Amino acid sequence: MRNFFKILLYSLLLIYSLVIGAEEEKPNGQIEIKWKPVANVEIYRVELKYPDGKIKSYEVKEEKISLELEIGEYEYRIGNLNKLGRLKGFTEWHQLHVIIAKKPELNKGQNREITVPVREKVLLSLSGKNFLQDTKVFFRSTGKELKPVQTQYDSHEHLLVHLKPGPEDIGSYSIVIQNTGDKVTEYKDFLILKKSEDPTEKENKTASEHALYRSLLYPGTEQWYRGERTKGHILTGSTVFFLFSYFYFHEQRLKTNLDYQGDVIALSLLPLDYRAFPAAFLLFQAGQDTRQTTRKNLKLEKYALNALIGIYLYNTYDVFSNRGGFSFSYSSDKKEESFQLGYSIRF
Numbered sequence: 001m002r003n004f005f006k007i008l009l010y011s012l013l014l015i016y017s018l019v020i021g022a023e024e025e026k027p028n029g030q031i032e033i034k035w036k037p038v039a040n041v042e043i044y045r046v047e048l049k050y051p052d053g054k055i056k057s058y059e060v061k062e063e064k065i066s067l068e069l070e071i072g073e074y075e076y077r078i079g080n081l082n083k084l085g086r087l088k089g090f091t092e093w094h095q096l097h098v099i100i101a102k103k104p105e106l107n108k109g110q111n112r113e114i115t116v117p118v119r120e121k122v123l124l125s126l127s128g129k130n131f132l133q134d135t136k137v138f139f140r141s142t143g144k145e146l147k148p149v150q151t152q153y154d155s156h157e158h159l160l161v162h163l164k165p166g167p168e169d170i171g172s173y174s175i176v177i178q179n180t181g182d183k184v185t186e187y188k189d190f191l192i193l194k195k196s197e198d199p200t201e202k203e204n205k206t207a208s209e210h211a212l213y214r215s216l217l218y219p220g221t222e223q224w225y226r227g228e229r230t231k232g233h234i235l236t237g238s239t240v241f242f243l244f245s246y247f248y249f250h251e252q253r254l255k256t257n258l259d260y261q262g263d264v265i266a267l268s269l270l271p272l273d274y275r276a277f278p279a280a281f282l283l284f285q286a287g288q289d290t291r292q293t294t295r296k297n298l299k300l301e302k303y304a305l306n307a308l309i310g311i312y313l314y315n316t317y318d319v320f321s322n323r324g325g326f327s328f329s330y331s332s333d334k335k336e337e338s339f340q341l342g343y344s345i346r347f
Helices: 002-017 199-217 221-226 229-269 274-321
Strands: 030-034 043-049 055-060 064-068 072-081 087-090 094-098 112-116 122-129 136-141 144-146 150-155 158-163 171-179 183-195 324-332 337-345
Touching (some): 030 094, 043 064, 043 087, 055 064, 221 274, 229 274
Parallel strands (some): 112 183
Antiparallel strands (some): 043 055, 043 072, 072 094, 136 144, 136 171, 171 183, 324 337
């Protein structure tokens, strides 16, 4: 009774603890089956069911067996024997597919160009032939490798490769496809990862251009964009002040000039009589005062205009001196002299 329970326990251990390892395909066509060891078992029995239904048994002491098989569909199961050579039990039947590993091949015209960084994984659909379930895919560049997040086997002619490259992966890559048995194929310059234009940089560039154009009309805008707020305040405020002053003194000059012309006309209409002398004197004096005021307004108008021109010239110089620079070259010989003047602007 005690031996019965020991046999039952070993059988349960074999059925539930025995994990079948990977079916490894060798270059010489041999198939190697591995499994985890079971305690207190010295001999394993492997039963192999051939495609025609025949079953062959093999006994081994190690937790593996090498078999030379032809292409086809097989089934196998593993049992264990005690020290007396009695069978304790078998695992369930497992499928075994025997195929010939060949070099994987890709169809032409599948090269890809991807801008990075990417928000989500990029899916590469690879079509070709000789793909296996354990086919490995990775990308190789000078001094670095890019491994897929996932390689999904779809069929012998189709693989799905999931990538998520980052900015550090920018470059040109070869694709390396490897089957069992060191069957490797490499395609040069298959994948090109290039840097995408940063939306922030694009927005900054656009804002910089707009600031330049506005600054040519409204001095101080460019300085505000550069963060020079004090200078921007001074330029903008000075422009508004002198622009208002120009139009104010211009209107005052026109008004006083009309008053002066009225005084002159009124003076010319007075009769040549000594009794009109006081009125003529007053009109003459008023005309002289109006004329002086007109000249004063004209002078102030010119000052305001010159100040505006100076502000615009300084603003233009300040804008372009911070965005580029002048280049000057001069050459001279006995026959002729020449010079070149250039200017560059950066955004």
